[in-house]
Amino acid sequence: MAQQRLGQIQWGALTFGPGTPYTVTGLEGLDDLPEIRAQDVERPGQHGDYTGPDYTGPRVVQLKLGLRGESPDDLRALSIALRNATQPQDEPQQLAFLEQGVMVLGKVRRRSIPYDAEYLWRIGDAALEFYCADPYVYGLTERQASTTAYSPAAGRTYPLVYSSGGRTYGSAGTSGRITAVNDGASPAYPVLRLDGPVATPAVEHVTSGSLLTLDATLQVGEYVLIDTRTRAVLFMGSAPRRSWVRAGSTWPVLLPGSNEIAYRGAALSGAPGQTSLLTVTWRDTSL
Incomplete structure (x- = not known):
């Protein structure tokens, strides 16, 4: 069975995915259900619980990227552009999944752009984690x-x-x-x-x-x-x-x-x- 095409992802001025130097190699948390905050209480003297409404906690979206430069200097420029676009934020902003027509509102909470001398000539990797206090996925x-x-x-x-x-x-x-x-x-x-x-x-x-x-x-x-x-x-x-x-x-x-x-x-x-x-x-x- 063919998998759904993820397509391009927009974060501020940067675009990841097909046609860009940032290949999306992994995505977690977009279609996952955030952690549930259950409103359950024990039944005194009985088996089981009294169950209440379920609410979700924040959504966490993890994005893995492959950086593909034309030269070592180009790869460095891609790393710097990614670093500059993922600074700590005061307010959430859109992380938009353009082909899927949806978005979440998030802040960058973790960023990893490791140094790997074996492949540093023109390719690299990066990992980003977005914290979405508002767990909803919205239409674009x-x-x-x-x-x-x-x-x-x-x-x-x-x-x-x-x-x-x-x-x-x-x-x-x-x-x-x-x-x-x-x-x-x-x-x-x-x-x-x-x-x-x-x-x-x-x-x-x-x-x-x-x-x-x-x-x-x-x-x-x-x-x-x-x-x-x-x-x-x-x-x-x-x-x-x-x-x-x-x-x-x-x-x-x-x-x-x-x-x-x-x-x-x-x-x-x-x-x-x-x-x-x-x-x-x-x-x-x-x-």
């Missing part, structure tokens, strides 16, 4: 879908026309509803952008029944960003407004498959129809 394509709000007082309006800009867009919403498809195997945490004018905007994940409501009013030109993973609510993209979230709200996540999302809000007095826009952005997500 950022998906996006938008709809205007449905307000009984304002009637029904339809989404603005938008064009692609390096993203894949979902189907246009009608009457304040869109369908967001997560082609991964794990729940995806979307980023929500709500543009005014609107009062008391509410985002409902119809598929699960979760409802997130903001006790806020957004004027024309104002917006709020909601990160459902970190639960940050940022007015105009920077000012924290977590207090706007109504008590009892639940944070929507995109389950594997199709997810129906409804957007509702009250029209502002004097506003010409309900033109508030909800934009949902996500990536396919798996463990």
